[in-house]
Amino acid sequence: MNRKEQFDVIVLGAGPGGYPAAIKAAQCGKKVALVEPKQLGGTCLNRGCIPSKALIANAEVLQMVREADKYGIITGEVRFDFGKMAQRRDETIALLRHSLEGLISANGITLFRGFGTFGSPREVKVRGEDSGALLQADAVIIATGSEPKNISTFPFDRRYIHDSTSLLEINELPRSLLIVGGGGNRLRICLAISRPRHRCHHCRAYAKHPADGKPLYFPNAEQLFYKQRNSHKNRGNSGKNR
Numbered sequence: 571m572n573r574k575e576q577f578d579v580i581v582l583g584a585g586p587g588g589y590p591a592a593i594k595a596a597q598c599g600k601k602v603a604l605v606e607p608k609q610l611g612g613t614c615l616n617r618g619c620i621p622s623k624a625l626i627a628n629a630e631v632l633q634m635v636r637e638a639d640k641y642g643i644i645t646g647e648v649r650f651d652f653g654k655m656a657q658r659r660d661e662t663i664a665l666l667r668h669s670l671e672g673l674i675s676a677n678g679i680t681l682f683r684g685f686g687t688f689g690s691p692r693e694v695k696v697r698g699e700d701s702g703a704l705l706q707a708d709a710v711i712i713a714t715g716s717e718p719k720n721i722s723t724f725p726f727d728r729r730y731i732h733d734s735t736s737l738l739e740i741n742e743l744p745r746s747l748l749i750v751g752g753g754g755n756r757l758r759i760c761l762a763i764s765r766p767r768h769r770c771h772h773c774r775a776y777a778k779h780p781a782d783g784k785p786l787y788f789p790n791a792e793q794l795f796y797k798q799r800n801s802h803k804n805r806g807n808s809g810k811n812r
């Protein structure tokens with residue numbers, strides 16, 4: 571039996587597209603429902619920006635310590651524990667997710683756990699933990715994001731062939747890594763995973779030249795990452811490059 575509830579605004583998806591919209595609507599005095607089947611925070615917090623930034627920060631500290639000698643600091647043998655690095659990544663995500671949960675509830679937003687599907691343009695059915703909820707509203711915001719695309723010739727087995735989600739969840743470093751695709755996200759992962767082992771030279775990044783579309787090949791992915799970052803900055807676009 572469906573449980574009907576009336577709202578002013580329904581937001582589908584609690585990623586960085588959805589949750590700020592839900593909070594803003596609530597702060598404007600609207601009665602808001604937020605529907606999310608997975609963890610709050612979406613790709614960015616759980617499977618994207620935050621885990622990759624956490625791992626990159628680890629790698630940067632390691633790099634500095636390795637180069638301490640240049641600054642006249644004597645450190646002795648430098649070793650690292652990727653398990654602990656991964657633990658710090660998970661703790662960072664958990665802390666931010668906890669803050670976000672607090673923010674959602676402090677703004678009086680009603681959270682429904684499950685996938686939202688349209689019954690009619692103003693009616694959303696929830697399928698999942700909160701199955702049976704039938705939500706009605708004048709406005710529905712769709713912020714359902716995207717998922718990694720499986721390549722049929724190389725299906726993800728999440729052991730040897732990873733998508734960005736499973737690669738950012740590993741607790742042991744691979745000996746070497748081939749990155750297919752030259753976008754900023756792929757390169758962030760490359761930096762995060764490869765730097766501790768000095769395996770950047772095993773990462774291969776490909777990209778198309780923005781002007782003529784010809785393939786570019788960078789044996790060192792870091793080179794491409796910083797090149798891209800600088801070109802964002804030069805275009806006054808650095809804010810996008812969190």
Ligand SMILES: Cc1cc2nc3c(=O)[nH]c(=O)nc-3n(C[C@H](O)[C@H](O)[C@H](O)COP(=O)(O)OP(=O)(O)OC[C@H]3O[C@@H](n4cnc5c(N)ncnc54)[C@H](O)[C@@H]3O)c2cc1C
Pocket residue numbers: 582583584585586587588605606607608609611612613614615617618619620622684685686687713714715716734755756758759810811812
């Ligand atoms: C490895 C990686 C690194 C990245 N690094 C950066 C970075 O440094 N800077 C940056 O700006 N961006 C970065 N991004 C991109 C950023 O994560 C995305 O742009 C952002 O998460 C998109 O937000 P969104 O809310 O549109 O979608 P998502 O974050 O994907 O959220 C969508 C949510 O909708 C939910 N959903 C799906 N279907 C339904 C449904 N039917 N009903 C209800 N809910 C549903 C999903 O479970 C999900 O939680 C990175 C991405 C990756 C993969």
